[in-house]
Amino acid sequence: MINYNEAIEIIKSEISKIKLNLEEVDIFESYNRILAEDVIADVDLPPFDNSAVDGYAIKFSNRNQWNIIGEISAGNYSSFNLTENDAVLIATGSKLPENADTVIPIEDVNVNGNNLQLKQNITIKKGINIRTQGNDLRINEIALKQFTKIDSKSIAVLASCGKEKVKVYSKLKSALLSTGNELIPINEKPAEDKFRVSNIYSLYTAMKEMNHTVINLGFTKDDKALIRNKVGAALEMNIDILITTGGVSVGKYDFLKEIFAELGVQEKFWKVNIKPGKPIYFGVYESDNRIILVFGLPGNPVSSLVNFYVFIKPAIDYLYRQNSLNKFTAILQNDLKKKDEKRHFSRGVLYIENDELKVTSEFSQSSGNLVEMSRANCLIEIEESRLNPKKGEKVKCILI
Numbered sequence: 001m002i003n004y005n006e007a008i009e010i011i012k013s014e015i016s017k018i019k020l021n022l023e024e025v026d027i028f029e030s031y032n033r034i035l036a037e038d039v040i041a042d043v044d045l046p047p048f049d050n051s052a053v054d055g056y057a058i059k060f061s062n063r064n065q066w067n068i069i070g071e072i073s074a075g076n077y078s079s080f081n082l083t084e085n086d087a088v089l090i091a092t093g094s095k096l097p098e099n100a101d102t103v104i105p106i107e108d109v110n111v112n113g114n115n116l117q118l119k120q121n122i123t124i125k126k127g128i129n130i131r132t133q134g135n136d137l138r139i140n141e142i143a144l145k146q147f148t149k150i151d152s153k154s155i156a157v158l159a160s161c162g163k164e165k166v167k168v169y170s171k172l173k174s175a176l177l178s179t180g181n182e183l184i185p186i187n188e189k190p191a192e193d194k195f196r197v198s199n200i201y202s203l204y205t206a207m208k209e210m211n212h213t214v215i216n217l218g219f220t221k222d223d224k225a226l227i228r229n230k231v232g233a234a235l236e237m238n239i240d241i242l243i244t245t246g247g248v249s250v251g252k253y254d255f256l257k258e259i260f261a262e263l264g265v266q267e268k269f270w271k272v273n274i275k276p277g278k279p280i281y282f283g284v285y286e287s288d289n290r291i292i293l294v295f296g297l298p299g300n301p302v303s304s305l306v307n308f309y310v311f312i313k314p315a316i317d318y319l320y321r322q323n324s325l326n327k328f329t330a331i332l333q334n335d336l337k338k339k340d341e342k343r344h345f346s347r348g349v350l351y352i353e354n355d356e357l358k359v360t361s362e363f364s365q366s367s368g369n370l371v372e373m374s375r376a377n378c379l380i381e382i383e384e385s386r387l388n389p390k391k392g393e394k395v396k397c398i399l400i
């Protein structure tokens, strides 16, 4: 059985074969999309020398008194040719008059009619309170780099560069199919030996959280012919990723692996030395110059979602060159049981106390406990060789 690191490398090398398409979106639709080109400044930013404060623009000299000859407010420029004797009232962001090289903040002066006087004990330096043209960015320089994820900060740069339309990478298209004789729709009350199909909802949402497209193929019984039809049809769809759940272990009704092989999916690995989520299958389906990554996840809702967080999400981030800041080192607040040499992804609650990151993990860690998982905000990642981490030790946490 391969280890986690080997498995993730295999997935990364396969996912990088997916050719990302480009599309143009309206700037308002660009939130959370990934830039597909460098954005180049078409103007200097700021476009002209302007005042950083409300104050008086002067031509610097040793004097401490001036004659106020006019005013400039934002967006209302008028031309003044300042001598050392002159001052112009100027508002924040307003273009500086010719010859002005310094702005005295309004708080530092006394005004009497047209007379402007520096307050006692105030000294000024040449050049203060001016934002010079192009100081933020020069025309033709790169304002935002390709692969930037658009957020409230970067969108302001797009706007300042006049990008009404933004070139972004297309979203991935994925499809989702659950399998299991025990599954019933969520609008039914489970009788006897049935479970509501929760998996579809968690994986659908996990894909949506990453801002990708998901087609819900529903769920099907553990009937080989039925599943084969559904998977076969899915592989004909225009998708990049197929995710199935259930039927990938070693039970009598676990048909998925066989079906994938029959349909021409090339197995890259089956089973990884981790807990939970060990039975994960990964393969690729190639036809007509396109590739579909196939993830056969275990049916267990906790396992399949953990598989998503530790395999599928990092692989997609890798494809779109996103460096997710979602790993933290925290101090463990309780002993954790780990007797085997698998890599564990235990559910935990990460929090801050006295400016320190701490993590508790007082859950049963049973991979059947969905509600427990819903209360966790991180996975505590314990490497293969590490056994029984103790309270007070540092552990790696992945935000989920």
Ligand code: AMP
Pocket (backbone or CB within 6 Å): 178, 179, 180, 182, 183, 195, 196, 197, 198, 199, 200, 219, 245, 246, 247, 248, 249, 251, 297, 298, 299, 300, 301
């Ligand atoms: P399997 O991987 O098919 O052996 O499934 C393991 C267990 O996970 C099953 O016994 C069910 O309890 C549960 N399960 C399987 N599929 C789903 C699903 N789609 N939604 C919720 N629970 C599921």
Ligand code: MG
Pocket (backbone or CB within 6 Å): 179, 180, 181, 222, 246, 247, 299
């Ligand atoms: Mg099953």
